[in-house]
Amino acid sequence: MADTMHLDPAYLKEQIRAWLREDIGPGDISSLAILPEGHRSRAVIHAKQAGVAAGLPVAEAVFAEVDASLAVKRVAREGAALAVGDVLLEVEGSTLSILSGERLALNLLQRLSGIATATRAFVDAVEGVEPKPRIVDTRKTTPGMRQLEKYAVRVGGGHNHRFALFDAVMLKDNHIKAAGGVKEAVARARAYAPHTMRIEVEVESLEQVEQAIEAGADIIMLDNMDTARMTEAVSRIRRASPRIVVEASGGVTLSTVRAIAETGVDVISVGGLTHSVKALDISLDLGEKKEVRA
Structure with a gap:
C-alpha cells in the first residue's frame, strides 16, 4: 500500500x-x-x-x-x-x-x-472487465498539492499519468494545430525527444486515429469519443499494432466508466479524481x- x-x-x-x-x-x-x-x-x-x-x-x-x-x-x-x-x-x-x-x-x-x-x-466500477484498464489521474490538480493528490490516487488503487510537462511527450489538440497536423507533430516530437521517451497523441476522430497510427505514436488518447467510435478506434489500433497503448479521456464519470472500459482501452484518465472531488x-x-x- x-x-x-x-x-x-x-x-x-x-x-x-x-x-x-x-x-x-x-x-x-x-x-x-x-x-x-x-x-x-x-x-x-x-x-x-x-x-x-x-x-x-x-x-x-x-x-x-x-x-x-x-x-x-x-x-x-x-x-x-x-x-x-x-x-x-x-x-x-x-x-x-x-x-x-x-x-x-x-x-x-x-x-x-x-x-x-x-x-x-x-x-471498483471496472472490476471484472478483462483486460482491466488502469484508472489514472491527470494534471488537473490543486497548485502546490500535485504530489499529495497523485499520492492519494495511488492509495485509492489508481495509477498516475505524467506528473508534469517535463516527464512525458503528450501532444494535445493545440500542439497538433500549432504543428500543422498529427503526422508533423509526432515527427517533430520524435526528432526532439530522447529515444527512451514514449510519445502520446490526443485524437478526436477516426481520421486522426489513422494519422496517429501511421505517424508511429506509442500511445493514442481517444478524447471525448462516444463508446461506438471508441470501440472502432480500439479495433483499428489493435489491427495496426498491439504495442500501441490506448487511453480514453474526457468527461469520464462513474456512470460511464464501465462502458468505456468494455471498449477495450488500456487506460482511462479521469480529471475529476482531483479537480472536483x-x-x-x-x-x-x-x-x-x-x-x-x-
Missing part, C-alpha cells in the same frame, strides 16, 4: 511549514486566550462519513512540525475502508499544539481521503481534560 516512501520528505516539510505559517501566523489567538499554560489533552480524529483513509502520514507530519513532543498514534491503515465513527489518529500532548495543527491536518486528511475514496469507486468528512474531538503542568 502507498505510504510515505512515495512522498518526498523535503517537499512535504517545506509545504507543511508554509501552510502552517499561513494558518497560524504569529499564534493561535483563540487558544492562547483561553488555555492555561501547560494544558494537555487527548484528541481523536475520526470519520464522519464512509470512505477510504488517505493522508495519515501527512497529518502525522503536520503535528510533528507543530510540536515534536506530541504523541501521535495511527489507528487506521492508509488505504483502509472507513466506516462512520472509525478513528484514524489519536493525538496527545499540549492542547495548544493540537488545536494549532488541527485545521491543516484535517484539511489534508479530508482532501486526500476524498480523492482516494473517489478513485476506489472508479477502480468532494472532501471526506473527518473531525477532531478533544477527549478528557488532562493535567496542567506547572
Whole structure:
C-alpha cells in the first residue's frame, strides 16, 4: 500500500511549514486566550462519513512540525475502508499544539481521503472487465498539492499519468494545430525527444486515429469519443499494432466508466479524481481534560 516512501520528505516539510505559517501566523489567538499554560489533552480524529483513509502520514507530519513532543498514534491503515465513527489518529500532548495543527491536518486528511475514496469507486466500477484498464489521474490538480493528490490516487488503487510537462511527450489538440497536423507533430516530437521517451497523441476522430497510427505514436488518447467510435478506434489500433497503448479521456464519470472500459482501452484518465472531488468528512474531538503542568 502507498505510504510515505512515495512522498518526498523535503517537499512535504517545506509545504507543511508554509501552510502552517499561513494558518497560524504569529499564534493561535483563540487558544492562547483561553488555555492555561501547560494544558494537555487527548484528541481523536475520526470519520464522519464512509470512505477510504488517505493522508495519515501527512497529518502525522503536520503535528510533528507543530510540536515534536506530541504523541501521535495511527489507528487506521492508509488505504483502509472507513466506516462512520472509525478513528484514524489519536493525538496527545499540549492542547495548544493540537488545536494549532488541527485545521491543516484535517484539511489534508479530508482532501486526500476524498480523492482516494473517489478513485476506489472508479477502480471498483471496472472490476471484472478483462483486460482491466488502469484508472489514472491527470494534471488537473490543486497548485502546490500535485504530489499529495497523485499520492492519494495511488492509495485509492489508481495509477498516475505524467506528473508534469517535463516527464512525458503528450501532444494535445493545440500542439497538433500549432504543428500543422498529427503526422508533423509526432515527427517533430520524435526528432526532439530522447529515444527512451514514449510519445502520446490526443485524437478526436477516426481520421486522426489513422494519422496517429501511421505517424508511429506509442500511445493514442481517444478524447471525448462516444463508446461506438471508441470501440472502432480500439479495433483499428489493435489491427495496426498491439504495442500501441490506448487511453480514453474526457468527461469520464462513474456512470460511464464501465462502458468505456468494455471498449477495450488500456487506460482511462479521469480529471475529476482531483479537480472536483468532494472532501471526506473527518473531525477532531478533544477527549478528557488532562493535567496542567506547572
